[in-house]
Amino acid sequence: xxxxxxxxxxxxxxxxxxxxxxxxxxxxxxxxxxxxxxxxxxxxxxxxxxxxxxxxxxxxxxxxxxxxxxxxxxxxxxxxxxxxxxxxxxxxxxxxxxxxxxxxxxxxxxxxxxxxxxxxxxxxxxxxxxxxxxxxxxxxxxxxxxxxxxxxxxxxxxxxxxxxxxxxxxxxxxxxxxxxxxxxxxxxxxxxxxxxxxxxxxxxxxxxxxxxxxxxxxxxxxxxxxxxxxxxxxxxxxxxxxxxxxxxxxxxxxxxxxxxxxxxxxxxxxxxxxxxxxxxxxxxxxxxxxxxxxxxxxxxxxxxxxxxxxxxxxxxxxxxxxxxxxxxxxxxxxxxxxxxxxxxxxxxxxxxxxxxxxxxxxxxxxxxxxxxxxxxxxxxxxxxxxxxxxxx
Amino acid sequence: xxxxxxxxxxxxxxxxxxxxxxxxxxxxxxxxxxxxxxxxxxxxxxxxxxxxxxxxxxxxxxxxxxxxxxxxxxxxxxxxxxxxxxxxxxxxxx
Numbered sequence: 001x002x003x004x005x006x007x008x009x010x011x012x013x014x015x016x017x018x019x020x021x022x023x024x025x026x027x028x029x030x031x032x033x034x035x036x037x038x039x040x041x042x043x044x045x046x047x048x049x050x051x052x053x054x055x056x057x058x059x060x061x062x063x064x065x066x067x068x069x070x071x072x073x074x075x076x077x078x079x080x081x082x083x084x085x086x087x088x089x090x091x092x093x094x095x096x097x098x099x100x101x102x103x104x105x106x107x108x109x110x111x112x113x114x115x116x117x118x119x120x121x122x123x124x125x126x127x128x129x130x131x132x133x134x135x136x137x138x139x140x141x142x143x144x145x146x147x148x149x150x151x152x153x154x155x156x157x158x159x160x161x162x163x164x165x166x167x168x169x170x171x172x173x174x175x176x177x178x179x180x181x182x183x184x185x186x187x188x189x190x191x192x193x194x195x196x197x198x199x200x201x202x203x204x205x206x207x208x209x210x211x212x213x214x215x216x217x218x219x220x221x222x223x224x225x226x227x228x229x230x231x232x233x234x235x236x237x238x239x240x241x242x243x244x245x246x247x248x249x250x251x252x253x254x255x256x257x258x259x260x261x262x263x264x265x266x267x268x269x270x271x272x273x274x275x276x277x278x279x280x281x282x283x284x285x286x287x288x289x290x291x292x293x294x295x296x297x298x299x300x301x302x303x304x305x306x307x308x309x310x311x312x313x314x315x316x317x318x319x320x321x322x323x324x325x326x327x328x329x330x331x332x333x334x335x336x337x338x339x340x341x342x343x344x345x346x347x348x349x350x351x352x353x354x355x356x357x358x359x360x361x362x363x364x365x366x367x368x369x370x371x372x373x374x375x376x377x378x379x380x381x382x383x384x385x386x387x388x389x390x391x392x
Numbered sequence: 393x394x395x396x397x398x399x400x401x402x403x404x405x406x407x408x409x410x411x412x413x414x415x416x417x418x419x420x421x422x423x424x425x426x427x428x429x430x431x432x433x434x435x436x437x438x439x440x441x442x443x444x445x446x447x448x449x450x451x452x453x454x455x456x457x458x459x460x461x462x463x464x465x466x467x468x469x470x471x472x473x474x475x476x477x478x479x480x481x482x483x484x485x486x
Contacts, residue, residue, distance in 0.1 A: 243407065243408055244408075244448075245448075245451070371409055374408075379445045379447055380445065380447055380448075380455055381410050381412075381484055381485065381486055382408040382409070382410050382411050382412065382484070383408065384409075384410070385408070385409040385410065386407060386408055386409060387407050387408075387409055
């Protein structure tokens with residue numbers, strides 16, 4: 001299968017440059033946080049000696065005057081998602097490898113695009129001009145990626161026929177294997193793909209294990225990895241800003257409850273339950289936190305969903321004071337059956353809850369509220385309690 | 393970038409309780425409350441307690457308030473505070 005690789009090197013930096021043109025020409029480092037460590041995500045082209053995932057203190061030791069920019073991952077994902085949506089107008093088979101790298105299946109497009117040049121032009125038009133994509137067309141993912149990587153910005157390359165002459169002088173660092181394996185290849189004196197391809201596969205497997213076979217095959221341009229195209233998922237999202245920045249788990253939980261209530265009370269779910277959910281929060285210093293949750297049984301009401309959400313919030317603490325919360329439903333499902341409760345007092349509570357819900361539907365707004373503790377220890381009185389609609 | 397949900401604060405949104413209410417207060421020469429205007433003007437008989445809170449110093453608008461527990465001429469007790477950032481007076485139960 002022929003594939004086209006669209007490569008946007010330094011994609012996070014390009015996104016930052018688009019929304020902040022003033023940083024052009026200035027030394028800057030885009031950073032992200034992993035646990036308690038701040039690492040380098042991307043940097044301006046003029047800073048040498050930096051690589052992604054390098055610890056920030058190490059980067060600042062080399063370039064102390066660089067401006068630090070906190071990575072805005074939702075922004076990058078949003079821009080990349082828009083690009084992928086536009087690429088799908090060229091071909092329905094688009095794989096999202098990572099932000100800044102996508103593979104497109106081009107087999108069967110000759111009825112629409114007469115030759116490779118027309119496909120390249122269509123893809124170039126789909127990507128924002130300022131991002132200058134590099135494109136490569138080849139018979140598999142690895143070759144298409146290498147072809148794209150060896151292009152100038154905005155250029156393209158098509159690999160056909162014998163690829164040995166293209167591969168033989170490429171450095172071994174282009175192999176998508178672990179850093180440890182790359183280091184060992186250098187230790188063995190194997191610095192180019194041609195040197196690796198000249199040997200037999202047996203020694204590689206004995207030295208590197210299963211990865212050894214992959215190393216040998218890739219050095220010869222053999223890559224059987226299939227294309228995994230995107231498929232559209234129905235995505236329903238709700239979000240809200242908290243009235244004040246908070247570190248209280250209870251405040252975040254109350255906000256999550258009200259978001260779930262919006263989803264269940266409207267006609268959005270249409271009788272279906274939640275099977276998959278993504279929780280996200282945004283802190284006051286622009287860090288974000290995200291967790292995916294799967295439900296064995298579809299959660300048909302707020303109560304069954306919130307207990308699981310509470311455990312996740314307790315097990316995975318927030319990176320800082322929270323400003324915004326949101327949730328996105330990624331999977332829906334129908335329930336197998338609903339069994340009513342045997343005990344009369346619990347059934348009475350359920351009837352009361354249903355009456356309150358009917359009242360809300362008739363009048364259009366919640367009528368019955370519950371006072372919930374949020375931060376009862378707070379010195380600021382309005383932070384201590386919150387009003388939430390009953391049964392949510 | 394977090395998309396703007398465009399949602400206005402609705403009745404079903406999570407909202408705080410005991411929000412402060414603006415109040416008209418006359419101060420004496422030392423800045424203490426002398427009289428308050430509820431439905432009508434009432435003189436402050438005594439200040440039974442006062443305290444100060446300073447919080448959320450990291451925000452652009454920190455919380456800095458001086459609270460007073462006052463007894464009015466009508467016998468009503470009231471808790472009010474002066475926002476030390478804006479200089480405005482508010483009534484709020486503590």
